[in-house]
Amino acid sequence: ETGVTQTPRHLVMGMTNKKSLKCEQHLGHNAMYWYKQSAKKPLELMFVYNFKEQTENNSVPSRFSPECPNSSHLFLHLHTLQPEDSALYLCASSQDRAYTFGSGTRLTVV
């Protein structure tokens, strides 16, 4: 266990479903991130929260909606996804750029 916990570990959803990914950290870090990891591509930064404030949104489609209610929790709300959104979604937290990643949620959109 790295100190960053992601749930669920696996998720299969239809294109019309709504689901949420959850990330929790108790490391006292002040920044949290969502990354998308697809085969043969670099890790793609999706969203950044610093002290609960969203500071970056890397042109992510609106079918992905982040939420950061406090500095320990981060959510990614999903709705009307496409098959190409199937990937491993990684959450990370950091203090001074040293990231700690969770184990990820393996998402399959059918």
Added chain:
Amino acid sequence: GENVEQHPSTLSVQEGDSAVIKCTYSDSASNYFPWYKQELGKGPQLIIDIRSNVGEKKDQRIAVTLNKTAKHFSLHITETQPEDSAVYFCAASIGSGNTPLVFGKGTRLSVIA
């Protein structure tokens, strides 16, 4: 923005040999360069990092070197073991605080016993 290139994409070595993975970056303002190891079914884990005020850093069998003039940095693993088999990612970032990292595409290292 920053762009990080990583080579090779796959690397196979015999157990006990050394492995070297190289990365280049585009923005000369980058000043933090971490390396992550990702094992199957897990998220990436930080194994070593270097900041632009030093040229080399070592931690047991792992070392990282940085050439700011050429804008490249490398990961060196000596005396490789089967448990070193994983995907390794380099990254770079500009500035301070929680500036997001830009990652390379990764290198799949296989250590053959």
